[in-house]
Amino acid sequence: MRHTLSVVVENKPGVLTRVASLFARRGFNIDSLAVGETEDPTLSRMTIVVSADERALEQVTKQLYKLINVLKVQDLDPREMIDRELVLFKVNAPADRRAEIIEIANVFRAKIVDVGRASLTVEATGTSEKLAAMENLLRAYGIKELARTGKIALARGSRDA
Amino acid sequence: MKSTGAQAIVKSLQAEGVEVVFGYPGGVVLPLFDALYDADGIRTILTRHEQGATHAADAYARVSGRVGVVAVTSGPGAANTVTGIANAYMDSVPLVVITGQVATHVLGTDAFQETDITGITIPITKHNYLVDDAADIPEIMAEAFHIASTGRPGPVLIDVPVDMFRAEIAYRFPERISLPGYKPTVKGHVKQIKEAASLVSKARKPLLYIGGGVLASNAAKELKELAELMQLPVVTTLMGKGAFPEDHHLYTGMPGMHGGKFTNYAITETDLLFAIGVRFDDRVTGKLATFATKAKVVHVDIDPAEIGKNRGVDVPIVGDARSVIAGVIERLRKMNAQPRTDAWMRVIDDWRARFPFHYHASETSIMPEYVVERVRELTKDRPTIYCTEVGQNQMWACQYLRIREPRTWASSGGLGTMGFGLPAAIGAQLARPDHLVIDIAGDGSIQMNSQELATAVINKLPVKVVILNNGYLGMVRQWQELFYDRRYSSSTLPQDCPDFVKLAEAYGALGLRATTPAELDDALLRAFEHDGPAVVDVRVEREENVFPMVAPGGSIDEMLGGIPGGPVSEMLDGELLEEVWE
Missing domain, CATH: 3.40.50.970 (Thiamin diphosphate (ThDP)-binding fold, Pyr/PP domains)
Structure with missing residues (x-):
């Protein structure tokens, strides 16, 4: 089963290596990972998507807590979290098909962020499902290049104390 | 007070009460060895290899109960400590290893004798540091000793670029340290301790399964008290040896691959495996699916990640062995619990008498x-x-x-x-x-x-x-x-x-x-x-084998060699067993 872990760590050099190395040596695959500073500049939040059964997840959580730089590990409930990812699609766009691509972008509330002679670059944010649907549609035009940030997530406000 | 980084390290060692440093000098660590040269109260032992220094510090720590300290140079010096650090990590031994490193301005350029020792040792240290500001040295030293020696002990490495050794800083031994991500749980959960005591009071065939954690927490006295109070048989792992006197009538041997047949039978037959400071290592458990299948398991460990890692647990207790055992004793006394293992001990004594370690003595050849x-x-x-x-x-x-x-x-x-x-x-x-x-x-x-x-x-x-x-x-x-x-x-x-x-x-x-x-x-x-x-x-006799032996991946009650005996089901004395079950 897929889990989204939200891991608060000290914002120090080498912490990403420690976390990534732990997943690798304990045999857990990371599906995606995104890191950035939090509201407190001394802390970073890592959002890690991992496929694991309950027992493996418990073990990886405990192992994460053993890292001195790890402060908090949350397994976010998919029904109680906000998650987003940002994707840049560079799509083949001959002049006669540009309108269609722009139309698709609009439907998905995506933005055209660069226009080339034969391509358009689309910036889209959303859940993994939405982005997968969009990718599917854009594939018909030929995706020249694609970059994604990996998922970031927070627990919903209703979960706050 | 002004000091160099190297002097600050020595002052920290003195403040921590370190009496022996094991090490080997070399280019970039010379400022530290210079500061150690006339350091009051610290004896520096020059080994002949950095691996030797690390193992020596490891055993010094095991025997003294204090933190073992190692100082070596960068590159090959640091790399040579890797086996010793891995050894200490696996056996939860507190070490502080100080490695010299090339100067900050050439870090990352493949400079002479540069190696990324913090990168290399991430998987085999409890924590490690690369000093990038000499002013941090007093805090880092204090943190390193604290991390190495508390919770589940382990090695901590501090990599110090040569310019950090030389830099002048204001030295002050930190009165307190702040490690928001490190707070080992020492006191066991009261409800769980009650539950464990209740299981102990009811069990007919209980067994204490004791590992290095009991030694690390200096809980031998409490362990003996608990065992004697309830007349519980005690097995100790290779790491737990010494936690319980091996000439005691309740001592039931070492379990596992080359353990006693009687010990492995006891584990296979027990109805309550009370595990303290152990990690259900594969050399102990053999095939997990057939390990102690009749038993409820109480597992006490200060490292939550060990609980449930290899074997499901009925009563998990995260905490320091000494404090938890004392808690269980207190509870048992309150309950006025009485030992009920007389028949079980007779079963074990019978096995012990029938299946001792055994070899064929010789008058000509030394066995x-x-x-x-x-x-x-x-x-x-x-x-x-x-x-x-x-x-x-x-x-x-x-x-x-x-x-x-x-x-x-x-x-x-x-x-x-x-x-x-x-x-x-x-x-x-x-x-x-x-x-x-x-x-x-x-x-x-x-x-x-x-x-x-x-x-x-x-x-x-x-x-x-x-x-x-x-x-x-x-x-x-x-x-x-x-x-x-x-x-x-x-x-x-x-x-x-x-x-x-x-x-x-x-x-x-x-x-x-x-x-x-x-x-x-x-x-x-x-x-x-x-x-x-x-x-x-x-x-000695050249082709003598260590027996008995559990075949790799086999069930621990099915051992090769030694005095012949089948699986535990065939080894039970009918009458005695009835008494145990009555």
């Missing part, structure tokens, strides 16, 4: 088991610390010695590091100058760090090395005999190369040899009475 027995008997009345190398020698030491006191045993458990024993004996001797220190060795293992004989001789550390010389990598040969059709690939070592007597003499140690059983006692006694280091080359 390795006999050597260990003689070492045991000849040291019975004097305070002795036993170290081992790794392999058959280690397993025979486990089977035939009687470890009676905490911290008198140092053996490489989790990592199984050949070459551990001699440097370990050196560290142990420094921790306990008044004890006889013996390294039970094999002819293969001893050669991995025999250069440390120089360290022993020069520092007047009278360690005794007893080599069970069978001219083989004995355990490898045993596996090849049993599982590889006797094809002794790369496992034969000529018994007389090197000549261990001459080797000892070359270093200025006493070298002795015994080739017949009649010569053995004399050689051992002369070595033990000698006032300096001694090596006894004992030419």
Whole structure:
């Protein structure tokens, strides 16, 4: 089963290596990972998507807590979290098909962020499902290049104390 | 007060009460060795190899209960500590390893003797640091000692670029440290402790399964009290040896691959496995699916990640062994719980009598088991610390010695590091100058760090090395005999190369040899009475195997060799069993 872990760590050099190395040596695959500073500049939040059964997840959580730089590990409930990812699609766009691509972008509330002679670059944010649907549609035009940030997530406000 | 970074490190060592630093100098660590040169109260032991320094510090820590300290240079010096650090990590031994590093401005340029030692040691340290501001040194030193010695102990490495050693800082020993991500749970959960006590009071066939965690938390006294209060049989793992006196009537041996048959039967039959400071290692459990299947499991450990890692648990208790055991005792006393293991102990005693460790004695040839027995008997009345190398020698030491006191045993458990024993004996001797220190060795293992004989001789550390010389990598040969059709690939070592007597003499140690059983006692006694280091080359029966043995991946009650006995289901005395069940 897929889990989204939200891991608060000290914002120090080498912490990403420690976390990534732990997943690798304990045999857990990371599906995606995104890191950035939090509201407190001394802390970073890592959002890690991992496929694991309950027992493996418990073990990886405990192992994460053993890292001195790890402060908090949350397994976010998919029904109680906000998650987003940002994707840049560079799509083949001959002049006669540009309108269609722009139309698709609009439907998905995506933005055209660069226009080339034969391509358009689309910036889209959303859940993994939405982005997968969009990718599917854009594939018909030929995706020249694609970059994604990996998922970031927070627990919903209703979960706050 | 102004100091250099190197002086600050030495002041921190003094503030932590460090008396011995094991190490080896080299280019970038020279400022630190310069500061150690006339440091009050700190003795620096120069080993002959950085691996030796790390193992010596490791055993020093095991025997003294304090943090072992290592100082080495960058590059190869740091890399040579890796095996020693991995060894300490696997066996949860507190170390602080200080490595020199190339100067900050050339870091990352593949400078001379540069190696990314913090990167290399991430998986084998509890934590590590690369100093990038010399002003942080006092805090980092204090944190390192705190992390190494609290919770589940382990090695911490501090990598110090040479310019950080030289930089001038204002030294102040930090009064408190702030580690928001590190708060080990010491006190066990009260409800869980009650539950454990209740299970203990009801169990008919309980068994205490004791590991290194009990030694780490200095809980031997509490353990004995608990065992005696409820008359609970006690098994100790290789790492737990010394936590419970092995001449006690409740002592039920070492479990696992080369453990006692009676011990493995007891584990297979127990209805309450009370596990404290253990990690259900594969060498103990054999096939997990058939391990202690009749038992409820209480598991006490200060490391939450160990609980439920290999074996499901009925009552998990995260906490320090000493505090949790004391809590269980208190609860049992309140309940006025009475021991009810009389019949169970008779079952165990019956097994113990029927399935002791056993070998065929010989009048002409020295059996390795006999050597260990003689070492045991000849040291019975004097305070002795036993170290081992790794392999058959280690397993025979486990089977035939009687470890009676905490911290008198140092053996490489989790990592199984050949070459551990001699440097370990050196560290142990420094921790306990008044004890006889013996390294039970094999002819293969001893050669991995025999250069440390120089360290022993020069520092007047009278360690005794007893080599069970069978001219083989004995355990490898045993596996090849049993599982590889006797094809002794790369496992034969000529018994007389090197000549261990001459080797000892070359270093200025006493070298002795015994080739017949009649010569053995004399050689051992002369070595033990000698006032300096001694090596006894004992030419033992070459193809003796360590038995009994659980085949790799097998069930622990189905053992090869030893006194014949089937699985536990066939080994139960009907009448006794009825009493246990009544």
